[in-house]
Amino acid sequence: MGSLVSRLMATCVQEEKELEEKEEEVEEEDEKEEEEEEEEEDPQPYVPSRPLPSEEVRDGYSIREAHAALDYYNANHTGAEYELVKPLMAACVFLKRRMWYHVSLLARRKGQTTAPPIEYFFAELREGASDSFIVEACTMIENPQSCSGNKCSLCPTRYEIVHPSEEELLCGKEGDVKDFLRLRNLSPLPFTCPVTVPEIEIVVEK
The missing domain is CATH 1.20.5 (Single alpha-helices involved in coiled-coils or other helix-helix interfaces)
Incomplete structure (x- = not known):
């Protein structure tokens, strides 16, 4: 048993x-x-295998964005045109399958007999066809300190890009952040290299 x-x-x-x-x-x-x-359902974001571009190449992108923004501003302010002094910073994200850019730059009035004051500008752009930019806004910020508290979900705080009010932004509102796809930024440092500006098609939408 x-x-x-x-x-x-x-x-x-x-x-x-x-x-x-x-x-x-x-x-x-x-x-x-x-x-x-x-x-x-949730594929990993694309991370480029190639290294970051050189400072000269990186700053070339910033110059193109800055010139596109000023061309837009000048087209809408005849008689009070500005020329680029230098770009400062640029941030970018993908939103709804388009690349968006926020750019800060310094510019001064054209054709002045005395040295004109240097003004601070903010610009918002998105990618267009054939490597062009569509400029959505280019705004002179007369007193950057007064706008330093304005929020933007697109731009990292450390970039110190001064913005107009959130209501004026097409990309960068608080609700946009859930749809952002961030890439490694092409402009992690301020403009440094004096490079030749490449030709670029400017699309001005009014």
């Missing part, structure tokens, strides 16, 4: 062990399927 009980107990233990192993296999398969579904 004792031998029979021992065999029955051993059989039960073996069956329980096999059942546990099957349950573990099912759990592992379920976890694997969940991981695959998560990867399909």
Whole structure:
């Protein structure tokens, strides 16, 4: 009798062990399927494998954005045109399949007999066709300190880009941040390199 009980107990233990192993296999398969579904639903953001561009190339982008912004401003302020002194900073994000840019720059009035004061400008641009920019806004900020508290969800605080009020932004409102896809920024430092400005198609939308 004792031998029979021992065999029955051993059989039960073996069956329980096999059942546990099957349950573990099912759990592992379920976890694997969940991981695959998560990867399909939420793909990892694209991270470029190539290194960051040189300062000269990086600042070339900033110059193009700044000139596009000033061309837009001058087209809407005939008789009070400004010329670029230098770009300062630029931030960018993808929003709804388009690249958006916020740019800060310094400029001065054209054609003055005496040295004109240097003014601070903020510009908002988005990508256009064939490597062009569509300028949505270019605003002179006469007193940057008075606007230093204005919020923008696009621009990192450390970039110190001064903005007009949030209501004036097309991209950068508090509710936009959930839809942003951020890339490694092309302008992590202020403008430094005197480079030749490449030709660029400017699209002015009124």
